[in-house]
Amino acid sequence: MSNDPPAIYLDRIERHYLQGDDRLDILKGADLAAWPGQSVALIAPSGAGKSTLLHIAGLLEHQNAGEVFINAKATSGLSDAARTRLRRTEIGFVYQFHHLLPEFSALENVMLPQMVRGLNKRAAEQRSRELLGYLGLKDRVGHRPGELSGGEQQRVAIARAVANAPRVLLADEPTGNLDPRTSERVFAALAQLVRACGLAAIIATHNMDLAARMDRRVTLRDGRVVELE
Ligand code: ADP
Numbered sequence: 142m143s144n145d146p147p148a149i150y151l152d153r154i155e156r157h158y159l160q161g162d163d164r165l166d167i168l169k170g171a172d173l174a175a176w177p178g179q180s181v182a183l184i185a186p187s188g189a190g191k192s193t194l195l196h197i198a199g200l201l202e203h204q205n206a207g208e209v210f211i212n213a214k215a216t217s218g219l220s221d222a223a224r225t226r227l228r229r230t231e232i233g234f235v236y237q238f239h240h241l242l243p244e245f246s247a248l249e250n251v252m253l254p255q256m257v258r259g260l261n262k263r264a265a266e267q268r269s270r271e272l273l274g275y276l277g278l279k280d281r282v283g284h285r286p287g288e289l290s291g292g293e294q295q296r297v298a299i300a301r302a303v304a305n306a307p308r309v310l311l312a313d314e315p316t317g318n319l320d321p322r323t324s325e326r327v328f329a330a331l332a333q334l335v336r337a338c339g340l341a342a343i344i345a346t347h348n349m350d351l352a353a354r355m356d357r358r359v360t361l362r363d364g365r366v367v368e369l370e
């Protein structure tokens with residue numbers, strides 16, 4: 142596994158925020174790599190910088206220093222258009238709240254990113270049905286988000302995140318809003334996809350039971366990533 146390049150590699154990431162005259166140093170040289178098929182749990186207290194790290198890893202936010210490599214390719218010199226393209230094809234993102242489009246069905250929510258990328262409707266629909274079926278939602282494809290339970294909504298959000306077959310899956314407390322049993326089901330779906338698709342996954346979570354079942358566990362300590370155990 143380690144002989145291949147990591148699917149994602151964060152190299153000495155620094156990030157600060159300016160608040161009036163104050164400078165908040167959140168990330169101070171954070172390093173983290175994840176390889177295909179590997180799940181990494183990111184466990185740290187609220188305010189430690191988990192979301193900041195994931196947003197930078199997902200090319201949603203710029204770091205102040207350091208480099209994000211996706212499939213061994215440096216990203217900091219890319220144009221906004223190239224970043225967007227790379228994000229669309231190589232990175233899937235799951236948030237704590239599903240952010241599904243309320244006016245569209247589960248099926249359409251999963252089809253849309255594929256059509257944005259240029260896939261024809263028929264192929265997008267076929268892949269969406271397969272993915273939703275795989276996540277146990279075969280009988281829910283026509284439902285709008287408001288007609289789905291919290292766990293079902295999150296599974297649709299996961300299907301959408303991997304719709305374009307990314308190499309990297311980033312999830313920011315994906316079960317943070319769910320009861321324990323539902324969390325378990327959503328996590329199982331995530332773990333199954335990580336293995337089946339050979340994804341490199343970084344998942345921020347407060348759930349120690351779920352974290353224990355991932356391949357690695359890391360935390361953020363004083364702005365750096367520290368391996369646990
Ligand atoms: P976590 O996800 O671990 O709870 P975050 O990455 O959301 O932590 O935030 C880390 C710290 O950075 C917090 O103290 C937060 O207040 C601060 N922060 C995050 N985003 C901004 C911003 N846009 N402007 C100023 N401070 C921010």
Ligand code: MG
Binds near residue numbers: 191192193313
């Ligand atoms: Mg957060």
